[in-house]
Amino acid sequence: MDKPLFQAAEVLDMAIEIERQGLAFYEGCAAARASEVVATVFGYAAGQERRHIELFYEMKSALDEYTVPESYPGETVSYLRAFLSTRLFTSVDDASCSAEAIEDEAEAIEMAVELERSSIAFYSGVKQIVRESEKGVIDDVIAEEHVHIRRLLELKNWLTTRSG
Amino acid sequence: MREADSVDVTEDITRFYQPELARVIAKQRLSEMMVMLRLQRASGEMLEHQPGQFLQISLPGYGEAPISFCSSPTRTESFELCVAAVGNLSEAMHELRPGDFVGIRGPYGKGFPLEDLRGRDVLCIAGGIGLAPLRSLINYVADRRAEFGRMILVYGARKPSERLFKDDLANWDAREDFETLYTVDEADEGWTGRTGVATVPLRDEVEIDPTRTTASVVGPPVMYRYVAAELLAKGMAEDDILFSLERRFKCGMGKCGHCQLNDLYVCQDGPVFRYTQLIGRSEAIEVWAPEDERQ
Structure with missing residues (x-):
């Protein structure tokens, strides 16, 4: 089998971090939003992110034990952090704080859509570098992220129609 | 057929493994783990390496190890190797002084194009x-x-x-x-x-x-x-x-x-x-x- 650009365990760590950031953002938004409809959609998305985290942990636990060679302890994590630092949020705390700072529902939805789009871009890359047997799981996650975007955009349209 | 396989088997190929002598002319400590050795062939001839190539360097009783050149071939009077202290041979190389001799084979490999x-x-x-x-x-x-x-x-x-x-x-x-x-x-x-x-x-x-x-x-x-x-x-x-x-x-x-x-x-x-x-x-x-x- 071709060796992927990244080791699968590293990729899954990245995926788990991305999903944890998404979960923190959705939970923060759901708690802060007055509208029941918005809170419901964000709560639904949060539930799916939680399930994705479990999924990625399961995939990781099924991997063969592998120690990434490093020239000093923590080297891999340093590169991983640098790689992830271009995303909308830099950490779970950052995602929570961003959710709390959002002033209206439309802004929250726009951020959520951007978050989902960047996740899809990441997972599309991930799909190229995981084992054949795991591509289907990644496809399912990508499909679910697409559903999130669709529901978020529907929600945005509904809010626009309601206020108009 | 690979290039290495085209060697004439009737030829004495042991000469390829025979190191030649090179003299240490300077040593500089770069960090706690690293020293740089400046060397000259004992024959006085240029080595004519390319950036990215490596040399096999040996010390009797310790062994042989590959080390990449860290000097440019444009600086022809000598060549430099950077040695990390990671084992018996490299630690022995850290103890070398100007005037000491080492064995060298090479240069080998394809460097930067x-x-x-x-x-x-x-x-x-x-x-x-x-x-x-x-x-x-x-x-x-x-x-x-x-x-x-x-x-x-x-x-x-x-x-x-x-x-x-x-x-x-x-x-x-x-x-x-x-x-x-x-x-x-x-x-x-x-x-x-x-x-x-x-x-x-x-x-x-x-x-x-x-x-x-x-x-x-x-x-x-x-x-x-x-x-x-x-x-x-x-x-x-x-x-x-x-x-x-x-x-x-x-x-x-x-x-x-x-x-x-x-x-x-x-x-x-x-x-x-x-x-x-x-x-x-x-x-x-x-x-x-x-x-x-x-x-």
Whole structure:
């Protein structure tokens, strides 16, 4: 089998971090939003992110034990952090704080859509570098992220129609 | 048939394994772990190496190990090797003094493709002790500056105290025709420069024309994957990305198979490879010498 650009365990760590950031953002938004409809959609998305985290942990636990060679302890994590630092949020705390700072529902939805789009871009890359047997799981996650975007955009349209 | 297989079997091939003598003419400590040895052939002849090639260096009673050149072939009076203290042989080499002799075989391998680099922008990305082989290329470009386009160096070290070639780093930084971006992963009180791994300034600060840039990358294996991702994101073609692979070379001539990477002998077909040569070859960028194989 071709060796992927990244080791699968590293990729899954990245995926788990991305999903944890998404979960923190959705939970923060759901708690802060007055509208029941918005809170419901964000709560639904949060539930799916939680399930994705479990999924990625399961995939990781099924991997063969592998120690990434490093020239000093923590080297891999340093590169991983640098790689992830271009995303909308830099950490779970950052995602929570961003959710709390959002002033209206439309802004929250726009951020959520951007978050989902960047996740899809990441997972599309991930799909190229995981084992054949795991591509289907990644496809399912990508499909679910697409559903999130669709529901978020529907929600945005509904809010626009309601206020108009 | 491979080049190494075309050797006349009736010929006495043991001569290929016979080291010649070289004299240590200077030793410089670069960091706690690293010393640089300046050597001259006992015969007085030039070695005529290329940046990116390596030499087998030996000490009687200790063994033989491959070391990349860190000096430019444009500086013909001697050649320099950077030695990390990681085992009995290299620790013995740390004890060498000017006037001592060592055995050498080589130069071996395919280095950086200088003819292909001429006229193009040269982007060098070094991590840790990966700066040593790249120093050979960087000083080659410095000495033949008009033959190359932009010269960009991104260098990441773990700590300020582990930065190699501090005089060279300062000299390159002072040149108006060099663009240098230095970073450390773990800053200390005296460090006022960038922090983070090499991919951070590479991603955030390096702007290139991907059609006229060739990237030369040497560093720890973990770095290669992330550097490749950043370079591809900048629009670079895989064929314009060069990686130098570290392997435990033994014979240096593609005979023993110790450094074999699928159908490639890293010692002979490399150690410098285009990324296109490595894609699809398992273990290509996971190369690492296990602890028990270090000398």
